[in-house]
Amino acid sequence: MQEQIQKWSELSNKAFATAQKFAAINNDLIVHLTQQQIELLGIYTEVGSKQLKSLSDAKDIQAVVSSQSGLVEDFSKRLLSNYRVTVELMLDIKNQFVDLTEKTIKDNADAYPSLVKN
Numbered sequence: 001m002q003e004q005i006q007k008w009s010e011l012s013n014k015a016f017a018t019a020q021k022f023a024a025i026n027n028d029l030i031v032h033l034t035q036q037q038i039e040l041l042g043i044y045t046e047v048g049s050k051q052l053k054s055l056s057d058a059k060d061i062q063a064v065v066s067s068q069s070g071l072v073e074d075f076s077k078r079l080l081s082n083y084r085v086t087v088e089l090m091l092d093i094k095n096q097f098v099d100l101t102e103k104t105i106k107d108n109a110d111a112y113p114s115l116v117k118n
Contacts, residue, residue, distance in 0.1 A: 007112075010111075011108075011112070014104075014107070014108070014111075018100065018104050021100055022097070022100065025093060025096050025097060025100065028093070029089070029090075029093045032089050033086070033089070036082060036085060036086045036089070039082055040079075040082050043075065043078045043079060043082065047071055047074065047075045047078075050071055051068065051071055054067035054068065054071065055067075
């Protein structure tokens, strides 16, 4: 009976440690996604401000079109860069979750082989 209680205690501690690791990964995800959103907001704000300035400084329609096309190109590049960083972040977090899950399953299969059915 004491041995079973000890095993359950070990299993509970391992499960709690795994849950803490999952929480840490999730917390990192939230922090990095928030940073990406703040950067995106900065991009929108900066481009919007430049757009208003270009409209107020324009002498004719040709100047407006030229200025706006440059702004659109800059905005597109910056938006794509932000998107790429966000996708890389999501893939990295996914890999961290997969690695942790696989490690947990393997550790438990090694520690409790009688509970694992092939």
